Amino acid sequence: MRKFYLIGFLFLLSFDTLAQISFKMTAEAAAPPALDSAWFLRIAAQPWVYLAISGYIGAFFTWISLLRRAPVGPAFAAAHLEVVTVxxxxxxxxxxxxxxxxxxxxxxxxAGIIVLAFSEKQQEAEAEHSRG
Structure with missing residues (x-):
């Protein structure tokens, strides 16, 4: 199970980081921003925007798969590690x-993610001990 989480979160971080970096590449290539059709066409012509969308789709499906097994609190916190990777x-x-x-x-x-992970592990151990 631990291997599943590790691989899943590595995929999630990779997809999220890919999406954010691709959005930045799109923004730089389609500059200057304007609310007109020419700007939207410049965006649509950038391959980076499609990589960004693919990153979001990959992150969505990875996140859904992780949430089937992972507790929401620590998983949500760990998902925000993308701020660091970006x-x-x-x-x-x-x-x-x-x-x-x-x-x-x-x-x-x-540090917050580590604290939440240890807290979750402690809660699991206490729950197993009380069942036990």
């Missing part, structure tokens, strides 16, 4: 420099 992908791909507040925020997100 930040590092943006550094690598776009050269966006993470500053100290962003790095601290990423650390807090990771």
């Amino acid at each position: 930040m590092f992908a943006s550094f690598w791909i776009f050269g966006e420099q993470p500053d100290l507040p962003r790095l601290a925020g990423a650390g807090l997100i990771i």
